[in-house]
Amino acid sequence: MTETLTLDRIATPVGEVLLVTDTDGAVRALDFVGYEPRMMRLLGRHAPGATLVPGRAPEAVRGAVERYFAGEAGALDRLVVKTAGTVFQTAVWAALRAIPAGETRSYGQLAAAVGSPKAVRAAGLANGQNPVALIVPCHRVIGANGTLTGYAGGLERKRWLLAHEGAAVQTPSRNRRLAGLSVSST
Structure with a gap:
């Protein structure tokens, strides 16, 4: 029997x-329209053979996404993902869901959280294969030096999401110097 899934589209401040x-x-699945x-x-890997039909997500789910973008950072925490x-x-995706809104973790911390502290690259790859953006908050993972690193939805969107949640993110020191934000006395 073919599983039927519903595709809803929701306007947000950072894209549909x-x-x-x-x-x-x-x-x-949850992603931004430019990354369909x-x-x-x-989705093909996680729900092979499923039929996707346009429609409206259940109000509890849709409402949680809308509340998240309206400023309720924890609105997505209780949503069920499959x-x-x-x-x-x-394990990595579960560890991502354990990162509270407004906080970040490095890839090393993520690997350690799943009991594999040396599997930093593997944790990064698993992070990148997350089919449920925002709810499984892969955007909360940053570089070891506190700077933004890759995000499937784009770094500007990642920066916006983290700021929306109240997380502090650093600018790399090299970029701060280039931007004239710090002066070296050497």
Whole structure:
């Protein structure tokens, strides 16, 4: 039997969000409209053979996304997600959900949180394979030096999301010098 998933589109301050839910109301995918091909590729891995139909997500889910963008940083915390991944990936995604809004973690801290402190690159790869952006908050992972690093939705969007949640993010010292924000006395 083919599973039917619903694709909803929600306008946000940082672009339209694509929200995919199943008949039970679990979130199967969430991404930004400019990254729809990536979302579809990941969804194909997590829900192979599913049929995607346009429609409206359940009000509880849709409302949580709207409340998040209206300023309620914890609005997504209780949403149910359903993904398929390796044991390591699902552990990383669970660790991501444990990062509170307004806080960040480095990739090293993320790897340590899943009991594999030397698997920093693997944690980064699992982070990048997350099909449920925002709810599984991969944007809360930053570089070891406190600077922004890659984000599938783009660094400007990542910067906005972190600021929206009240997280402090540093600018690399090299960039601060280039921007004239600090002066060296050497």
